[in-house]
Amino acid sequence: MPRNGRQIASIIASAVCVSSLPFLLGGGLPGERRLSANDDHAKRFGLAGAKLFAADVQLPVPSGIVGAMLGARLGFGAGFAAAFLGPTAGQSTACFARRGLLRQHDAEPRGG
Numbered sequence: 001m002p003r004n005g006r007q008i009a010s011i012i013a014s015a016v017c018v019s020s021l022p023f024l025l026g027g028g029l030p031g032e033r034r035l036s037a038n039d040d041h042a043k044r045f046g047l048a049g050a051k052l053f054a055a056d057v058q059l060p061v062p063s064g065i066v067g068a069m070l071g072a073r074l075g076f077g078a079g080f081a082a083a084f085l086g087p088t089a090g091q092s093t094a095c096f097a098r099r100g101l102l103r104q105h106d107a108e109p110r111g112g
Contacts, residue, residue, distance in 0.1 A: 053086025
């Protein structure tokens with residue numbers, strides 16, 4: 001399907017607007033005060049980020065932004081661990097749920 005220049009420009013403009021929306025709503029780029037890895041809320045922030053990644057199985061989560069915020073807030077090691085363990089937990093849960101549902105479906109008698 002050929003597109004003219006105006007359609008391509010509107011697609012690019014909407015993609016830029018959607019990707020910059022979290023920064024506009026958050027008041028710009030996060031500062032050091034909000035990204036301190038040493039405060040009392042850093043562990044809760046990491047857990048919330050891991051839960052967001054786990055929910056990515058069912059919900060569209062902007063993983064690039066969440067991963068960058070985890071790395072900036074928690075540092076490379078802890079941010080990487082949260083960004084790795086969250087999706088692993090979500091995908092594993094979805095896999096086991098799917099297996100259980102398919103096993104139930106296969107056990108039901110079929111009419112015919």
